[in-house]
Amino acid sequence: MDRYTQASPERPLSVLFVCLGNICRSPAAQGVMEDMAKRADRASSYRLDSAGLYGGHAGEMPDRRMQIHARARGYSLMHRSRPVRESDFDNFDIIVAMDASNRRGLMDLAPTPEAQEKIVMMTDFCRSHPGADHVPDPYYEGAEGFELVLDLLEDACAGLLDATTPGHE
Ligand code: 4NP
Numbered sequence: 001m002d003r004y005t006q007a008s009p010e011r012p013l014s015v016l017f018v019c020l021g022n023i024c025r026s027p028a029a030q031g032v033m034e035d036m037a038k039r040a041d042r043a044s045s046y047r048l049d050s051a052g053l054y055g056g057h058a059g060e061m062p063d064r065r066m067q068i069h070a071r072a073r074g075y076s077l078m079h080r081s082r083p084v085r086e087s088d089f090d091n092f093d094i095i096v097a098m099d100a101s102n103r104r105g106l107m108d109l110a111p112t113p114e115a116q117e118k119i120v121m122m123t124d125f126c127r128s129h130p131g132a133d134h135v136p137d138p139y140y141e142g143a144e145g146f147e148l149v150l151d152l153l154e155d156a157c158a159g160l161l162d163a164t165t166p167g168h169e
Helices: 025-039 064-072 100-109 143-163
Strands: 013-019 046-052 094-097 119-121
Touching: 013 025, 013 100, 025 046, 025 064, 025 143, 064 143, 094 100, 100 119
Parallel strands: 013 046, 013 094, 094 119
Antiparallel strands: none
């Protein structure tokens, strides 16, 4: 994680969270990270957004099930779905994929090798789920699927926050 720059109000770190539909995992990642940064008094050190590789839900609020499970943990998800754009590779410092399929889609969309280097996996930041290598798509799952997503996202966002906070590894 030492290659991540430290986020500060003078040089905010811009992070784009990406999944397939941008209505479940990535807007939840954005909401969890916004909340954690705010609680750490670090909100002004980050610029956070999310997007999806599939544009079919563009303009929609997060899936109602995701909203309910997030709300129960104190997160309100306000993002409206939008597709990933090539310009995102210019406009964000890191682009965080939820699973291997997202990662492949982003690699295909990245205009340059430098742009490809901005792509990381969300689970790379997990510390309490050492075996996890992706955040599973909850769309066709039950309540446990949404709870697992939130468990992984809370772990990863705490790791991302620490990895980009001055004075931490
Ligand atoms: P997400 O979940 O990628 O976490 O937002 C999904 C949302 C919609 C679909 C698939 C996954 N879909 O097929 O429409």
